[in-house]
Amino acid sequence: MKKIFLPLLCLLLIISQMTGCVEEEKVKEKILIFGMSGDADKLDPADVTDGESISRMDSIFESLVEYTSGGTDIQPALATSWNVSSDGLNITLNLRENVKFHDGTDFNADAVVFSFERQYNTSHPYHEYGEWAYWGYMFSDIESVEKSKEYQVIIHLKNPNAAMMTSLAMFTVAIVSPTNAEKWGEDVFKHPVGTGPFEFVEWVKDDHITLKKNDNYWRDPPKLDKLIFRVIEDPSSRLLAVQAGEIHGMEYPDPASFDIIKADNDLQLLSQAGMNVGYLAMNTGYGYYDDNENGVRDDDEPWVKTPGYFEPLTNVSVRKAINYAINKTSIVENLYKGTAIVAKNGMPPFMLGYNDDVEDFEYDPEKAIELLEEAGYPNGFNTTLWVMPVSRPYMFDPPKIAEAIQSYLADVGINVELYQIDWSTYLEETENGEHPMCLLGWTGDNGDPDNFMNVLYGPNSASIGTAGNVAFYNRSEVQDKFTQALKIYDTDERSRLYEEAQVLIHQDAPFVYLAHATQNIVFRSNVKGYTLNPTERKFFYEVDFE
Amino acid sequence: MILYITKRLLQLIPVILGVTIIAFSLIQIAPGDPARTMLGQHATQKEINEIRDRYGLDEPIIVQYGIWLSGVIRGDLGRSIITNDLVVNEISSRFPNTIELTIAAMIFAILIGGVAGIISASKQYSITDYTVMGVALFGISMPVFWLGIILMMVFGVILGWLPIGGRIDLFIPYQRITGFMVLDSIITFNLPALVSSIKHLILPAVALGTIPMAMIARVTRSSMLEVLRQDFIRTERAKGLSERAVIYKHAVRNAMVPVVTVIGLNFGLLLAGAILTETVFSWPGLGRLVVEAVYERDYPLVVGCILIFAIIFVIVNLITDILYTYIDPRIKYE
Numbered sequence: 001m002k003k004i005f006l007p008l009l010c011l012l013l014i015i016s017q018m019t020g021c022v023e024e025e026k027v028k029e030k031i032l033i034f035g036m037s038g039d040a041d042k043l044d045p046a047d048v049t050d051g052e053s054i055s056r057m058d059s060i061f062e063s064l065v066e067y068t069s070g071g072t073d074i075q076p077a078l079a080t081s082w083n084v085s086s087d088g089l090n091i092t093l094n095l096r097e098n099v100k101f102h103d104g105t106d107f108n109a110d111a112v113v114f115s116f117e118r119q120y121n122t123s124h125p126y127h128e129y130g131e132w133a134y135w136g137y138m139f140s141d142i143e144s145v146e147k148s149k150e151y152q153v154i155i156h157l158k159n160p161n162a163a164m165m166t167s168l169a170m171f172t173v174a175i176v177s178p179t180n181a182e183k184w185g186e187d188v189f190k191h192p193v194g195t196g197p198f199e200f201v202e203w204v205k206d207d208h209i210t211l212k213k214n215d216n217y218w219r220d221p222p223k224l225d226k227l228i229f230r231v232i233e234d235p236s237s238r239l240l241a242v243q244a245g246e247i248h249g250m251e252y253p254d255p256a257s258f259d260i261i262k263a264d265n266d267l268q269l270l271s272q273a274g275m276n277v278g279y280l281a282m283n284t285g286y287g288y289y290d291d292n293e294n295g296v297r298d299d300d301e302p303w304v305k306t307p308g309y310f311e312p313l314t315n316v317s318v319r320k321a322i323n324y325a326i327n328k329t330s331i332v333e334n335l336y337k338g339t340a341i342v343a344k345n346g347m348p349p350f351m352l353g354y355n356d357d358v359e360d361f362e363y364d365p366e367k368a369i370e371l372l373e374e375a376g377y378p379n380g381f382n383t384t385l386w387v388m389p390v391s392r393p394y395m396f397d398p399p400k401i402a403e404a405i406q407s408y409l410a411d412v413g414i415n416v417e418l419y420q421i422d423w424s425t426y427l428e429e430t431e432n433g434e435h436p437m438c439l440l441g442w443t444g445d446n447g448d449p450d451n452f453m454n455v456l457y458g459p460n461s462a463s464i465g466t467a468g469n470v471a472f473y474n475r476s477e478v479q480d481k482f483t484q485a486l487k488i489y490d491t492d493e494r495s496r497l498y499e500e501a502q503v504l505i506h507q508d509a510p511f512v513y514l515a516h517a518t519q520n521i522v523f524r525s526n527v528k529g530y531t532l533n534p535t536e537r538k539f540f541y542e543v544d545f546e
Numbered sequence: 547m548i549l550y551i552t553k554r555l556l557q558l559i560p561v562i563l564g565v566t567i568i569a570f571s572l573i574q575i576a577p578g579d580p581a582r583t584m585l586g587q588h589a590t591q592k593e594i595n596e597i598r599d600r601y602g603l604d605e606p607i608i609v610q611y612g613i614w615l616s617g618v619i620r621g622d623l624g625r626s627i628i629t630n631d632l633v634v635n636e637i638s639s640r641f642p643n644t645i646e647l648t649i650a651a652m653i654f655a656i657l658i659g660g661v662a663g664i665i666s667a668s669k670q671y672s673i674t675d676y677t678v679m680g681v682a683l684f685g686i687s688m689p690v691f692w693l694g695i696i697l698m699m700v701f702g703v704i705l706g707w708l709p710i711g712g713r714i715d716l717f718i719p720y721q722r723i724t725g726f727m728v729l730d731s732i733i734t735f736n737l738p739a740l741v742s743s744i745k746h747l748i749l750p751a752v753a754l755g756t757i758p759m760a761m762i763a764r765v766t767r768s769s770m771l772e773v774l775r776q777d778f779i780r781t782e783r784a785k786g787l788s789e790r791a792v793i794y795k796h797a798v799r800n801a802m803v804p805v806v807t808v809i810g811l812n813f814g815l816l817l818a819g820a821i822l823t824e825t826v827f828s829w830p831g832l833g834r835l836v837v838e839a840v841y842e843r844d845y846p847l848v849v850g851c852i853l854i855f856a857i858i859f860v861i862v863n864l865i866t867d868i869l870y871t872y873i874d875p876r877i878k879y880e
Contacts, residue, residue, distance in 0.1 A: 041629045049586045133585045136593050205639045206830035228716055232828040241710040244703045293592045424578035466591045
C-alpha cells in the first residue's frame with residue numbers, strides 16, 4: 001500500500017496544478033456567484049410566497065411597473081403609462097412594444113391577460129396548476145383584466161384600491177410567456193421564461209440556479225454574462241465562501257460576524273433600513289370567526305374570547321406597563337448588534353403615513369410597577385411567551401430576544417415561561433389566538449402602508465384561525481380609518497388617516513414594537529452597482545465587476 | 547445462495563409497509579400543515595381549505611395511505627406539496643450526491659481506521675497504540691458540524707488548498723450522465739471536472755467519515771487482538787513467517803467479520819444521517835431533503851425519502867451478510 005500511496009499523491013498534486021490553466025478562461029466571462037440561504041421552491045412568480053424563490057425570479061421576470069432604484073415608488077416597466085378612472089374602478093395601462101420573451105415570442109396584451117387570468121379565473125385551463133397564494137390576499141379586489149388593444153389592457157376593480165398600483169410591481173403579477181406555459185403545463189415552474197435581463201439556464205436542486213445574460217433585453221443588456229445563485233444554508237459556511245472568493249456575495253449574514261466583515265478589506269457590507277417590523281404582541285382577548293371567509297367582520301360574526309384569553313392583558317395599564325418594562329434600546333444594540341433601529345410604530349419610518357410625533361414608551365421599570373399596582377397586580381403574574389425557533393428577517397435570534405424580555409419582565413414581577421414550537425405550527429397556533437403573548441413580525445410585500453397597518457392592526461384581521469392581527473386588537477375606529485385610506489387615492493388624506501390610527505394604537509398599546517431590522521448583504525469589494533431594495537427583492541441588472 | 551438472496555429481498559415488502567405506515571402516521575399526527583408552509587403569514591382560511599382539499603389532507607389517514615400505496619405500486623411516489631415537482635425527481639437529483647459522499651467517507655474511514663486499528667493491535671500498549679486510540683476517542687467525540695467548519699476555515703480560507711462546500715467549481719463545464727460526478731468526469735474524459743469534484747469531496751468526506759473511522763479503528767484493533775492471541779497465529783510465527791505476513795496475510799482476514807458488521811451499519815447510517823455534514827458543506831443530499839420536508843410537512847416527500855432509506859438499509863444489510871460468506875467460508879446460508 002505504501003508503494004502506491006506516495007506516487008499517487010504526487011500525481012494528484014501535479015494534476016491539480018494543471019487545472020490552473022482552466023481558471024484563466026473564466027476571467028473573460030463575467031460570472032457572479034451569489035450565496036443564498038436556501039433553495040427556491042418553484043420558479044413560477046405567481047405561485048410562490050417565499051423569498052428564496054422570488055430572489056431568483058427577480059432577474060428573470062418583470063411586471064407592468066417596477067420599483068425605483070432603492071425605493072418603493074413605482075415607475076414604468078412593461079407598461080409605459082397608465083391612468084385611473086375617476087371612480088377608481090378601472091386602471092388602463094399602455095404596454096411597451098417590441099419586447100420579447102426569452103423564448104422569442106412577443107410580449108403583448110394577451111400575455112398580460114394570461115398572467116393575471118390563470119390566477120383568478122377558476123375555469124382558465126392553467127388555473128389548476130398553481131396555488132396562486134398571493135392572489136386572494138393582495139389582488140382579490142381585481143374583478144378582471146381585459147385586453148382592449150394589442151398593447152393596452154384595462155384592470156377592472158371591484159372596489160377602489162389605492163395600493164393596487166404599487167402592488168402591480170409585485171412578482172405575483174409578473175408577466176410570463178403564455179407559449180411557454182402551454183408548452184410545459186404543470187411543469188412550468190421548472191422552466192421560467194420572462195422578459196427580464198437574465199434568462200434561465202439550469203436548476204440543480206439544492207445546489208445552484210444558473211442564469212445568463214439576455215442579449216435581446218429591451219434595455220441595454222446587463223453587464224454580467226452569467227448570474228449563479230448557490231445554496232449555502234449555514235451562515236458561517238456562507239461567509240467563509242465569500243471570504244475565500246468562491247462566491248462574490250451573500251444574503252443574511254449573521255450579525256455576530258459584522259465586525260469581521262467590516263474589518264476585511266476584501267469585503268463590503270451593504271445595509272439599508274428594512275421594510276419590516278418585529279414586535280411582541282399581547283393578546284387583548286377577543287377575536288371573531290370569519291364564517292363566510294370574506295376577510296371582514298360582519299354583524300353576524302360576534303367577538304368571542306380567543307383560546308389564549310388572559311385577563312391581565314385585557315387591561316391597557318398592564319400592556320403599557322409591559323412596554324415600560326422592556327429596554328428596547330439595549331435589545332437592539334446588544335441582540336440585534338446594531339442591525340436594527342428601535343421601533344415605536346407598527347411600520348418603518350420611510351413609509352407613507354408614518355407618525356413621527358408618537359412618543360415612544362421609555363424604559364422605566366418603576367413606572368411599570370406603578371401601573372401594574374394600579375391595575376390590581378401589585379405582585380405581578382405568571383404567563384407564557386410564544387417564541388419562534390427560526391431566524392426571521394425582522395428578528396435574527398428570537399430565542400435570545402425572548403430570554404432578554406423574560407428577564408426584563410421578571411424585574412417587574414411578571415414571570416414569563418417561554419414556549420417554542422416549529423415555525424409551521426407556530427403560525428397556526430398564533431393565528432388561532434392560542435397565545436397570551438407572542439413574538440412575531442412582518443416584512444412588507446409591496447411598499448404600501450395598507451400592507452402593514454390593515455393586515456397587522458386592523459380588527460378585520462383578528463379572525464381566529466387566520467389572524468394577521470395577533471394582538472387581536474379590535475378598536476373599530478382604527479379599522480374605519482384603514483378601510484377609508486385604502487379607498488381614496490389622495491396621498492395626503494391617506495397619510496393623515498394612517499397617522500391618526502397610529503396615535504390610537506399607541507394609546508391602546510396592544511404591542512411592544514421592538515425593531516425595524518436592517519437588510520444586510522455582503523459582497524466582495526470588487527462588485528459594484530448593487531442597490532438594496534426595501535422589499536428585499538434582488539436586482540442584479542446594474543451589477544458589474546470593477 | 548440465490549434462494550437466500552431472493553428470500554431476503556422478499557423481506558423488503560413487510561419492512562417497507564411497516565416503515566412507511568409508521569412514517570405516514572407520525573408526520574400526519576404532528577401539528578402544522580403544508581398549506582401554511584406554502585402560504586406563510588398570508589394565509590386566508592379559504593386558501594388553506596383549498597390546498598388541503600386539493601391534496602386530500604382532510605381524508606382519514608388510512609385512505610391517504612391507501613392512495614399513496616396504490617401510486618407506489620405503479621411507480622408513482624406523488625408530487626411534493628411544496629415544490630410541485632415529482633417526488634421521484636426530488637429524490638433522484640440528490641441520491642447520487644449522497645451515495646458519492648458516503649462512499650468517499652467510508653473509503654476514508656476504512657483505509658485510515660482499518661490501518662490504524664491493525665497497527666495499533668500489532669503494537670499493543672506502545673506509544674503508537676495509545677496515540678491512535680486517543681485520536682480515535684477524539685474523533686468520536688468531535689461534533690461533525692464544528693469539525694466541518696474548522697476544516698473549511700483551515701483548508702479553505704487560511705491555506706486556500708481546498709474549496710468551501712458545493713460539489714464542483716461552478717466555472718468548470720461538466721456533463722451529467724449518472725449524477726455521480728467523479729464517475730461522470732471519468733466517462734466524459736473531463737479532467738478539470740474530475741479534479742474539481744475530487745477536491746470538493748475531500749473535506750466533507752473527512753468530516754463525515756471521522757466518526758466511522760474512529761469506530762472502525764477501535765473494532766479492528768479489538769478484533770485483531772483477539773485473533774492475534776489465537777493458537778494458529780503462534781503456529782504461523784513458528785513456521786518462520788515474517789510478522790508482516792502473519793498480520794496482513796493471516797490475522798486481518800480472520801478479524802474482518804466484526805469490522806464488516808460495523809462498516810455495514812455505518813454505511814446505512816451515513817446515507818440517511820449526513821444532514822449536518824450536508825448543511826455545513828452545502829452538499830445537496832438526501833439528508834437535507836428529508837429534514838426540510840419534515841419541517842415543511844411535505845408528506846409525500848417525507849414518506850418517499852423514508853421508503854428509499856428503508857430499501858437502502860435492507861440492501862446494505864443483505865450485502866454485508868453476503869460478504870461474510872466470502873470472508874469466512876465457514877459461514878453458509880441455506
